[in-house]
Amino acid sequence: MARIDKYLHSIPTRKAVVTILFVNESDITDITPSIRLQSRWNDGADILTFEYPTKNGPRFENGSTVIFTYGGANIFYGFLFKTKQDKKKYTCTAYDQLRYFKANYTLMRQIETLDSFLNRVAYTVNDRVRLGTVDKTEIKLGKYFFDNKELLDMLYQSIKDNLLLNGYQYTLRDNFGALDLRDTYDLRLPLVLGDNSLATDFSYTRSIDDSTYNYIKVAKDDQAAGVRNTYIAQDSKTIGTDTEGWGRLILYHKVSGDLNDEQLAQRANQLLYLHNEETRTLTIDAIGDTRIRGGSGVKVEIASAGLDMWAVADSVNHEFTGKAHTMKIDLIYGEKELWELRS
Numbered sequence: 001m002a003r004i005d006k007y008l009h010s011i012p013t014r015k016a017v018v019t020i021l022f023v024n025e026s027d028i029t030d031i032t033p034s035i036r037l038q039s040r041w042n043d044g045a046d047i048l049t050f051e052y053p054t055k056n057g058p059r060f061e062n063g064s065t066v067i068f069t070y071g072g073a074n075i076f077y078g079f080l081f082k083t084k085q086d087k088k089k090y091t092c093t094a095y096d097q098l099r100y101f102k103a104n105y106t107l108m109r110q111i112e113t114l115d116s117f118l119n120r121v122a123y124t125v126n127d128r129v130r131l132g133t134v135d136k137t138e139i140k141l142g143k144y145f146f147d148n149k150e151l152l153d154m155l156y157q158s159i160k161d162n163l164l165l166n167g168y169q170y171t172l173r174d175n176f177g178a179l180d181l182r183d184t185y186d187l188r189l190p191l192v193l194g195d196n197s198l199a200t201d202f203s204y205t206r207s208i209d210d211s212t213y214n215y216i217k218v219a220k221d222d223q224a225a226g227v228r229n230t231y232i233a234q235d236s237k238t239i240g241t242d243t244e245g246w247g248r249l250i251l252y253h254k255v256s257g258d259l260n261d262e263q264l265a266q267r268a269n270q271l272l273y274l275h276n277e278e279t280r281t282l283t284i285d286a287i288g289d290t291r292i293r294g295g296s297g298v299k300v301e302i303a304s305a306g307l308d309m310w311a312v313a314d315s316v317n318h319e320f321t322g323k324a325h326t327m328k329i330d331l332i333y334g335e336k337e338l339w340e341l342r343s
Contacts, residue, residue: 018323021050022067023060023080023092031056035068037076037318041294042156042172045098048076051089059083059090066094070320073290077177079128096174100125101152109144109154113137114162114170118181121151132178135186139166142258164270171295184312188297191289193329195301198286204305205281213251213275214238218268220255229261233268235276251275281332282311288325292316300331309333 021029031052038047048068060080068076078096085091105124109117114137122129141161146154159170169184193199215234222229239248253271255264282300292298296313311331318327 018071019320020067020069022065024064026057026060028052028057034319034321036320037068038315039173039294039313039318040315041312042159043294043315044102044152045095046076046078046174046293048078048094049092051091053089054085054087057090059085060092066092070290070325074176075290078174097129097177097179098152098172098174100128101155102150104148105146105151105154106148107146107151107154109141109146109158111140111143113140114158115181117141117158118155118172121155122179125151130178132175133180133182135170135181135183137162137168137170137181139168141165144256163274164267167270173293173295182295184295184297187295188310189291191291192299192301193284193286194307195303197301198289199284199302200287201285202302202305203283204302204307207279207281208246208249210279211275212246212277212279213249214246214272215248215250216253216268216271216275217250218253218255218264218271220259220264229264231261231264231268233265233272235272238276279332281314281330282307284329284331286327286329288318288320288327290318290325292318292327292329298329298331300333 019029019035020027021032021035032050033052035048035050038049040046048066060083062080062083064080066076066078066080076094076096078094079099080092080094081099082093083090101121103125107121107124115134118134119131122131139162141158144157144161155172159172163169171180171182171184171187173180173182194202215232217230217232219228219230221227234248238246240246251271253267255267259267284300292313294313294315296316297310298313300307300309300311311333313329314332315330316327317329318325
């Protein structure tokens with residue numbers, strides 16, 4: 001934590017300051033009219049963008065440390081990656097440490113747990129990577145050869161593989177300079193969004209167009225026998241007939257691990273369990289709450305849409321303008337809540 005404390009201790013004490021934006025050893029809060037933070041669930045680094053007039057501040061070097069706090073809460077610790085200049089202003093883009101995991105690499109995942117694999121990947125990245133709270137994931141993943149793949153994609157695939165094995169959903173995200181791997185269940189907030197609570201508007205969608213499947217075919221090649229073994233799991237009720245139901249929505253899933261017939265069937269049934277439902281998405285415009293990040297769980301209560309359940313923040317866009325803080329949140333959930341998929 002010494003590296004972060006070095007910068008935090010350099011920030012001058014200011015009375016009645018709600019927002020502090022610090023780039024290397026420069027406090028540019030007073031010349032920055034608005035700051036935006038984008039956070040997505042298991043989909044890359046958090047992104048902080050801000051602007052300031054060219055006449056009021058210098059152009060900072062790429063790689064500069066960027067720290068943002070608001071209302072006493074530590075919001076963002078990352079690094080400057082891009083600065084665009086025009087006649088009037090600089091427009092800056094900073095990412096947290098997950099940006100360094102976008103490097104391509106060739107790596108063999110051994111028979112090991114998700115948290116063990118994260119440690120090995122982090123060691124591979126090395127530069128500017130600091131691990132924080134890493135939950136013990138217990139179940140061992142199968143061997144997998146990642147050939148010239150992004151390190152971040154390796155981790156996200158391993159998170160999905162873990163979900164298929166035991167139904168536990170994990171969230172990988174930066175926590176103010178420390179990389180956390182957390183059980184998503186533990187990221188629920190004591191917070192209600194909706195009627196009479198923060199929300200100012202909403203948009204609600206129910207769909208079978210995105211990731212809904214009711215006919216699952218899992219296949220594995222048997223090299224020794226020269227055949228392809230398959231197992232099918234389906235739900236005739238949701239498939240329906242020519243005039244009712246969704247029709248056959250097919251997911252073909254080929255595995256490369258050493259799964260036996262029983263495990264092949266288990267994989268197909270687990271995929272059917274996860275995908276045999278409508279995708280429900282909800283976008284809420286609201287008064288800002290700094291605790292909400294991609295992967296956060298919140299309670300949603302909107303009577304006019306018949307909503308009273310927990311949901312996960314898939315993406316959050318925060319905007320800070322002076323003392324005003326607003327946010328737009330995309331939430332996802334289903335009839336089976338994401339933290340109740342455990343078998």
